[in-house]
Amino acid sequence: MSDLNDDLGRELDALRARGLFRQWHTVASAQAARIVVDGRQFLNFSSNDYLGLANDPVLKRAGIEAIQRYGAGAGASRLVCGNLQPYRQLEDKLARFKNKEAAIVFASGYAANVGAIPDLVGEADVLIIDKLDHASIIDGARLSGATVRVYPHKNLKKLEDILRQCEKFRRRLIVTETVFSMDGDLAPLAEIVALKEKYNSWLMVDEAHATGLFGPNRRGIAEAAGVEDQIDVTLGTLSKALGSAGGFVAGSQTLIDYLRNRARSLIYSTALPPAVCAAATAALDFVMSEDGHKRRDKLWRNVSELKNGLAKLGIQNQSRSAIIPILVGDEQRAVEISQQFFQRGIFVPAIRYPTVPKSKARLRVTVTAGHTSEEISEFLSVFDSLCRSGRGADAAFTKASADDESG
């Protein structure tokens, strides 16, 4: 048999040759608009901490108090003895926040998708997903054993074709993100709801990048679109706008009881540390408060500033959220441009295959409520100078973005 290191090393060399080798930087500070990497300060345009809560004193205090009272670790799976009181408080609050009968918390959003999807559909069923759905949805689909049908991104006609062809299955479950994580655009939720009803199907939405940000009560896109009552399964994460960690599903009491009995990623995994649950509970309180409202308004002002600034530099995009992709196309080139930003003190990641399709590499720029106008201007001026210097970040952007519009 071949040597493990030779074998794997060759595969890594192939990744390097295609610009797909991945490395990470170690951040030596809290998540914020400015972070410390390699002993240097950087402006951070890469985080999903949209409301700047990850390092908020209110969350930190709640976490510290929970550690003092309940200790560092949960000790076991929730069904054994890990279901500490902060879980109960968090789930009660989540259900109220989401205006659902009940909610259940998993170790992460990823664990929630791979846990919940295989409980809802199996071999007799069909799962219908958007081409750009998150990896955790795809992995849940694979684990389920259900027939999987994929429709082109947001293509309602294709979705309807698939639904029409799938009436023979026992169950039909449609799963869509509401804010797409790498493009920042929104699912046409009202139209999907209409199709789900017409074809007597179930609908699950992943509100990972919408929870805490959209709708009058900041519950997500389903609330903003006025279709909350027609959603069968709502999934979200506590790790993005809510600044903590953990994933959740909200819905009927029956659904939640069912998941507690069936979801393997919940049953066979140690419960989240109490401090994490307590911080998430504090984040929910904040998001539901008047201050939370103001923080969210600040985020949308920052989003407008950044988008308007980019538009002036010729970069348009279809983002309707705090995720603003700048399309580059070529993988190697996206990495080079990200490195040029890095040299100029700005942290913005290149996102490549398989996170996005091949030749759709991009800079994924995210803005948060924690950025100041000066920091946004600094980003724009560095972007402008990179375009002008022609040392990589040139017309490729504009062209690729324009291609994206037509595609």
Ligand SMILES: *Cc1c(COP(=O)(O)O)cnc(C)c1O
């Ligand atoms: C981030 C993300 C997840 C996973 O959530 P984590 O809490 O980070 O594990 C699931 N779905 C979507 C759409 C995401 O963007």
